[in-house]
Amino acid sequence: MPATIRLGLASVREHRALYAGSFVAVALGVALIAGVVLLTVSIGDQGAEVQDTLSLLGVMAGFAGFMAIFVVASTFGFAVTARRRELGLLRLVGATPRQVRRQVRVEALVVAALAAVTGAALGRLVALALAVLLAAQGITPDRAPVTWDLRPLAISAGCGVVVAMLGAWAASRRAAKVPPAQALREATDTGRRIGVLRGVVGTLCLAGAALMLVGIRAGDPVLALMLSIFVPELVVVGLVCWGPVLLPLLVRVLTAPLREHPVLGLARANVGNQARRTTSLAAPVLAISAIAGSLILSLSFAADWDQGITRQQLAAPVVVTDTLRAPNAPEVGVIDGTNAVSLATTGEAGMDWTAEGIDPATAVATRGLRTHRGDLTRLTGRTMAISRSAVFDAGFGLGSQVRVLFPDGTRVPLRVVAIVEDAATLHEDVLLPTRLARAHGAKPTGTWFVLPAPGVDAAELHTALRDEGTGDVLTAEQWIARVDRAQRDQNQVGLIAILGPTGLYAGIAIANTLLMGSLQRRREFTVTRLVGATAAQVRRMVLAESAMVAGAALLLGSAVTATVALLLRAPMTAGLDDVPLTVPWASLLAIAAACATVTVVAAVVPVVWLRGHPSAAADHQQ
Amino acid sequence: MSTATLAPPAIVLDGVARSYGSRAGRVDALRGVTHAFAPGSFTAIMGPSGSGKSTLLQCAAGLDRPTSGRVLVAGHDLGLLSEAALTRLRRDAMGFVFQAYNLLPALTAYDNVALPARLAGRRPPRDEVAAALTRVGLDTQQRRRPAELSGGQQQRVAIARALVTRPQVVYADEPTGALDRTTGRQVLELVRSTVDTEGLTVVMVTHDPVAASYADSVLFLADGLLVGHLARGTATQIAAAMNELER
Numbered sequence: 001m002p003a004t005i006r007l008g009l010a011s012v013r014e015h016r017a018l019y020a021g022s023f024v025a026v027a028l029g030v031a032l033i034a035g036v037v038l039l040t041v042s043i044g045d046q047g048a049e050v051q052d053t054l055s056l057l058g059v060m061a062g063f064a065g066f067m068a069i070f071v072v073a074s075t076f077g078f079a080v081t082a083r084r085r086e087l088g089l090l091r092l093v094g095a096t097p098r099q100v101r102r103q104v105r106v107e108a109l110v111v112a113a114l115a116a117v118t119g120a121a122l123g124r125l126v127a128l129a130l131a132v133l134l135a136a137q138g139i140t141p142d143r144a145p146v147t148w149d150l151r152p153l154a155i156s157a158g159c160g161v162v163v164a165m166l167g168a169w170a171a172s173r174r175a176a177k178v179p180p181a182q183a184l185r186e187a188t189d190t191g192r193r194i195g196v197l198r199g200v201v202g203t204l205c206l207a208g209a210a211l212m213l214v215g216i217r218a219g220d221p222v223l224a225l226m227l228s229i230f231v232p233e234l235v236v237v238g239l240v241c242w243g244p245v246l247l248p249l250l251v252r253v254l255t256a257p258l259r260e261h262p263v264l265g266l267a268r269a270n271v272g273n274q275a276r277r278t279t280s281l282a283a284p285v286l287a288i289s290a291i292a293g294s295l296i297l298s299l300s301f302a303a304d305w306d307q308g309i310t311r312q313q314l315a316a317p318v319v320v321t322d323t324l325r326a327p328n329a330p331e332v333g334v335i336d337g338t339n340a341v342s343l344a345t346t347g348e349a350g351m352d353w354t355a356e357g358i359d360p361a362t363a364v365a366t367r368g369l370r371t372h373r374g375d376l377t378r379l380t381g382r383t384m385a386i387s388r389s390a391v392f393d394a395g396f397g398l399g400s401q402v403r404v405l406f407p408d409g410t411r412v413p414l415r416v417v418a419i420v421e422d423a424a425t426l427h428e429d430v431l432l433p434t435r436l437a438r439a440h441g442a443k444p445t446g447t448w449f450v451l452p453a454p455g456v457d458a459a460e461l462h463t464a465l466r467d468e469g470t471g472d473v474l475t476a477e478q479w480i481a482r483v484d485r486a487q488r489d490q491n492q493v494g495l496i497a498i499l500g501p502t503g504l505y506a507g508i509a510i511a512n513t514l515l516m517g518s519l520q521r522r523r524e525f526t527v528t529r530l531v532g533a534t535a536a537q538v539r540r541m542v543l544a545e546s547a548m549v550a551g552a553a554l555l556l557g558s559a560v561t562a563t564v565a566l567l568l569r570a571p572m573t574a575g576l577d578d579v580p581l582t583v584p585w586a587s588l589l590a591i592a593a594a595c596a597t598v599t600v601v602a603a604v605v606p607v608v609w610l611r612g613h614p615s616a617a618a619d620h621q622q
Numbered sequence: 623m624s625t626a627t628l629a630p631p632a633i634v635l636d637g638v639a640r641s642y643g644s645r646a647g648r649v650d651a652l653r654g655v656t657h658a659f660a661p662g663s664f665t666a667i668m669g670p671s672g673s674g675k676s677t678l679l680q681c682a683a684g685l686d687r688p689t690s691g692r693v694l695v696a697g698h699d700l701g702l703l704s705e706a707a708l709t710r711l712r713r714d715a716m717g718f719v720f721q722a723y724n725l726l727p728a729l730t731a732y733d734n735v736a737l738p739a740r741l742a743g744r745r746p747p748r749d750e751v752a753a754a755l756t757r758v759g760l761d762t763q764q765r766r767r768p769a770e771l772s773g774g775q776q777q778r779v780a781i782a783r784a785l786v787t788r789p790q791v792v793y794a795d796e797p798t799g800a801l802d803r804t805t806g807r808q809v810l811e812l813v814r815s816t817v818d819t820e821g822l823t824v825v826m827v828t829h830d831p832v833a834a835s836y837a838d839s840v841l842f843l844a845d846g847l848l849v850g851h852l853a854r855g856t857a858t859q860i861a862a863a864m865n866e867l868e869r
């Protein structure tokens with residue numbers, strides 16, 4: 001067995017604690033991905049709602065994978081820093097840089113393989129749990145049996161190993177750069193210098209983010225919204241790359257008034273001096289606060305935007321919902337019922353859509369349909385119209401001839417005669433002539449937009465429909481509020497699904513860094529005690545360090561969120577008269593509070609725990 | 623000049639200078655040190671703290687590159703070697719022992735001693751590794767991890783590892799600094815006897831006159847310059863010379 005592999009195995013066994021965080025992160029990621037994949041394979045094709053749920057779960061698993069790379073990178077980077085002396089020694093007794101690099105990769109592989117197998121086994125449990133959950137929520141009619149197919153598990157485990165190796169890549173390169181003289185040196189490297197590659201990647205990410213921010217400000221709403229979801233990730237990667245340079249500086253400036261304080265001043269100096277540890281600690285807090293903060297605000301602004309559009313366009317003063325029978329009181333002037341039929345575009349850019357049959361004149365009168373380009377009055381015969389944002393995904397535009405497949409099996413070529421402005425709450429993205437939609441099985445969806453007959457006012461219409469007793473009769477204002485509520489509730493579910501695992505990962509990363517940090521610093525704590533600090537002072541020092549770093553990271557995260565939000569606001573209100581501004585303060589504060597809590601708890605627990613372990617034992621150990 | 627009959631020196635320092643630039647300004651750790659270490663010699667380097675002892679040792683081992691001057695080890699000019707070639711030379715021709723942290727915590731005493739051979743891609747000869755450990759008196763502790771060994775035992779494992787590759791030179795930086803007096807003496811006697819039996823060249827940094835008295839000669843360093851030389855001195859003589867320097 002080559003020396004590096006043998007040493008890698010022994011090293012993982014010895015440094016179990018250092019790799020606990022990586023192990024948990026990879027195992028959890030694999031479990032989530034395996035669970036979702038397994039469930040998807042088991043359920044198969046079962047309608048739009050199941051598909052939506054599965055794709056939400058897919059996004060969740062994707063985020064989990066992204067964060068797992070972060071955690072592994074951070075824990076491996078940390079392990080390398082903590083072991084500089086040992087790695088230097090390895091170089092000194094004759095290991096080439098390549099051998100050191102290989103050893104760290106072997107260690108990553110060992111950890112990843114163990115974690116991937118564990119995760120795959122857990123994945124089955126996750127799939128079973130999700131199947132129960134979906135059935136309980138009524139999304140699937142009954143509990144789906146989970147397949148025994150092993151391939152999804154193998155694929156997820158493979159993903160886990162790849163993710164771990166990606167995470168460990170930079171760390172292994174850095175390990176190979178540790179000079180042999182490190183074995184002789186007393187003071188550990190403060191790591192404030194960063195490599196060229198890291199600097200370049202960081203700069204590229206920040207430059208890319210800056211470009212995207214300009215795009216958000218200038219772009220149209222849907223593009224802006226999409227960019228606002230990717231910008232924070234780029235900014236976070238960029239800032240983390242530059243973290244060892246940037247963060248100590250930021251903390252120093254922010255805490256300058258505390259310089260003279262005996263305990264806080266020491267904490268401040270430690271944070272400034274241990275640039276790598278500071279970055280490892282700040283990264284997850286920054287990631288979660290920037291990504292979650294931006295996502296929460298973007299989704300809220302999107303809901304505001306939708307509501308603004310609805311207010312702008314909706315002309316009907318009364319909306320009746322939850323009935324398949326058209327209200328027909330004499331006070332009714334124009335009635336416009338919604339319907340839906342699924343269709344698939346065929347060919348290369350084939351996609352599934354939900355389409356709606358409309359009578360253009362009626363829809364313009366009740367729902368204020370606005371034509372962006374083309375001519376909506378030509379929506380007759382074999383034609384279709386699509387909304388502006390759908391042009392992005394569709395791969396066809398005004399004048400295109402599109403072959404569509406209806407559920408009844410017929411294929412029809414349709415010409416795109418108009419592009420309409422987006423109004424997600426008021427109509428589907430694909431609009432067909434009513435007759436064509438009916439002919440291919442369009443079903444009423446139970447919502448009716450009603451205009452009063454000439455000489456009847458809105459209040460009279462409302463009362464009359466109430467008395468008629470068909471469905472749920474709402475004023476336009478009530479209906480808008482209800483649709484808005486539903487959209488925000490749905491956003492909330494999505495947010496929890498996406499941010500839940502992300503938050504969990506951030507927590508693991510924070511706890512891992514602090515726990516390992518404290519274990520590594522036993523000797524330093526002993527020295528601090530020897531020069532006269534009380535145990536309580538040491539605890540307060542560690543707490544203050546974490547608070548300073550978390551505070552700086554939260555500040556950066558808030559700055560990212562605020563920037564994205566400010567820029568996003570402009571395109572989301574352009575051309576609309578009445579757009580509400582909803583800032584979900586509760587959610588934002590909850591994120592900040594969660595970050596602070598995890599950091600503080602993870603900081604204090606190891607120090608309290610170390611109290612029971614006389615540090616004299618640590619001095620004997622290597 | 624009648625040195626032609628002598629073997630070439632094991633280590634040559636030729637006008638070695640090393641300065642560090644830092645925010646506080648430039649520090650000249652070594653300011654031109656010239657010395658030839660004869661093969662089979664045991665040399666102690668002494669001097670006040672900060673006088674450049676560790677820097678000298680690191681330059682001599684190719685762990686640090688001099689700002690100017692040359693270093694030759696076993697006939698190779700270290701300044702001309704690539705990092706990989708330097709690593710190979712260190713692996714084959716040099717051994718190291720420091721004050722502490724000499725061993726990889728993950729490996730047993732046996733595996734620590736066998737490591738240099740393994741890194742070189744060779745199968746470590748079992749009997750040689752065992753013999754090296756026996757010679758330092760640790761034949762029964764082969765399977766122990768560093769954490770399960772005393773400080774003196776750890777130093778002896780480090781010496782076994784430094785010797786097992788049969789290097790030409792061994793560098794030691796305060797190898798007894800973290801040991802009690804009795805254990806320290808055992809370690810020094812071990813080094814002394816290895817020099818005598820195997821013709822090893824040893825360069826040892828120390829601040830302890832007793833430790834230095836085990837060496838054939840002592841070099842005194844002050845402010846980055848060689849300022850004195852004492853051959854075959856007793857601990858008392860060495861201590862007196864040190865006092866002289868520090869005044």
Ligand SMILES: Nc1ncnc2c1ncn2[C@@H]1O[C@H](COP(=O)(O)OP(=O)(O)O)[C@@H](O)[C@H]1O
Pocket residue numbers: 642643644649650651669670671672673674675676677678
């Ligand atoms: N990496 C370094 N960076 C800056 N200065 C250094 C570095 N290493 C050593 N020095 C300085 O060089 C001088 C000699 O150091 P050193 O060789 O460690 O002395 P000694 O081992 O004799 O105590 C000291 O003034 C020390 O501060």
Ligand SMILES: [Mg+2]
Pocket residue numbers: 675676
């Ligand atoms: Mg020194």
